[in-house]
Amino acid sequence: MTYAVVNPATGETLAEYPSATDAEIQDALARAHAGFAAWRATPVSERAATVRRVAELHRERRDELARAIVREMGKPLAAAEGEVDFAADIVEFYADNAERITADQPLDILGEGSAVVRRSPLGVLLGIMPWNFPAYQVARFAAPNLVIGNTIVLKHAPQCPESSAILAAIYADAGLPDGGYVNVYASNEQAATMIADPRVQGVSVTGSERAGSAVAALAGQHLKKVALELGGSDPFVLLSTDDLDTVVQNAVDARLDNNGQSCNGAKRFVVVDDLYDAFLERFAAAMAAAPLGDPLAEDTVLGPLSSFAAAERLQAQVDGAVAQGARVVVGGERSGAYFPATVLADVTPDMDVYREELFGPVGVVYRAADEADAIRIANDTPFGLGSYVYTTDPAQAGRVADAIEAGMVYVNCVLADSPELPFGGVKRSGTSRELGLLAAEEFVNKKLIRVA
Secondary structure (H helix, E strand, O other): OOEEEEOOOOOOEEEEEOOOOHHHHHHHHHHHHHHHHHHHOOOHHHHHHHHHHHHHHHHHOHHHHHHHHHHHHOOOHHHHHHHHHHHHHHHHHHHHOHHHHHOOEEOOOOOOOEEEEEEEEOOEEEEEOOOOOHHHHHHHHHHHHHHHOOEEEEEOOOOOHHHHHHHHHHHHHOOOOOOOEEEEOOOHHHHHHHHHOOOEEEEEEEOOHHHHHHHHHHHHHOOOEEEEEOOOOEEEEEOOOOOHHHHHHHHHHHHHHHHHOOOOOEEEEEEEHHHHHHHHHHHHHHHHOOOEOOOOOOOOOEOOOOOHHHHHHHHHHHHHHHHOOOEEEEOOOOEOOEOOOEEEEOOOOOOHHHOOOOOOOEEEEEEEOOHHHHHHHHHOOOEEOOOEEEOOOHHHHHHHHHHOOOOOOEEOOOOOOOOOOOEOOEEOOEOOOEOOHHHHHOOEEEEEEEEO
């Protein structure tokens, strides 16, 4: 496995990083295991102060980290800067809530005496991270677990070695003990070795269904806790509105965020019959107007996809949909790794694309007869990550939010993620929650202490 920075716009290799040897993997595990003893014994207030320094260093090194992310995966610079800012906010949230996360939970008991649940760290955790949000993904995994007292071994995607090195330096410079956070340029085979190692107590994966399934199978074989954050094909359900232009702009923003390469981006636009034609016309026009360009340029909305291979995969999905009868309303033809904002219509359940995740700036618009039909279409997917509901009727919003099979429902808003809000899904979108206080429940020993 090659760790390299490859400019997705040109295919040019900008830098290569040496892959870890097996001896270096063993050293990383030994350091993290030894570091755990010191870190868990560090008072919570000191752990929180160290984690808060991590947030400060994200802000101090914002430009360096953001530009590395642009070089690695092609998102517009403003989006990369926003990602680093959000990562800093996430890390700071867990520093601010350290005492709350680690506090004993008293229990009401039937007999005499007392009982509490004490949250204790598990030990070394392995994080397997994706390429689409190199800073944000690490923050939401590492920060709560470091506050709890766990130590981290971090394997990032092979195309993100520069940003992962910058992050490793941030965690080290913040004052973590040796082994508190260890970055490894590991192969998939070496990751499997780490999962099997008894020093590793849990593994967190953000990535594809295939990666999640493989890691979950191996973790289960070795009786390790695993947290999975996988793909999504989130519905954007439009039932009523008194401002269609704003809804359309929200739809475009939700689809094109991160060059369309966001697991919880709106991908399927389910519109009731009386709004369908007007929405489709305006949505297609707004998507077509989104400028592609140099991700370092200020006016760029869409940079290249993460690689030529990613653009080729997306093109094959669009071409397959057309061959099966779908209609391309706008876009649909890539140029190298650049893929224009694209709208598909007339997609039916017998088409492959109906069940697939489109990981790029392609939106599919569906016509729904009424509320019940919209819910049916929204839930007719193997995924269940996020969802978006637009309606002027609060009672309807409540009904639909309750009926949608997803881990998250946003009503009349998009891009509203926040550090205190839990993130995660159901069905083939994953098994766990990150962000918010729920993230601190994933890798912790909820130890009962009963005193007579």
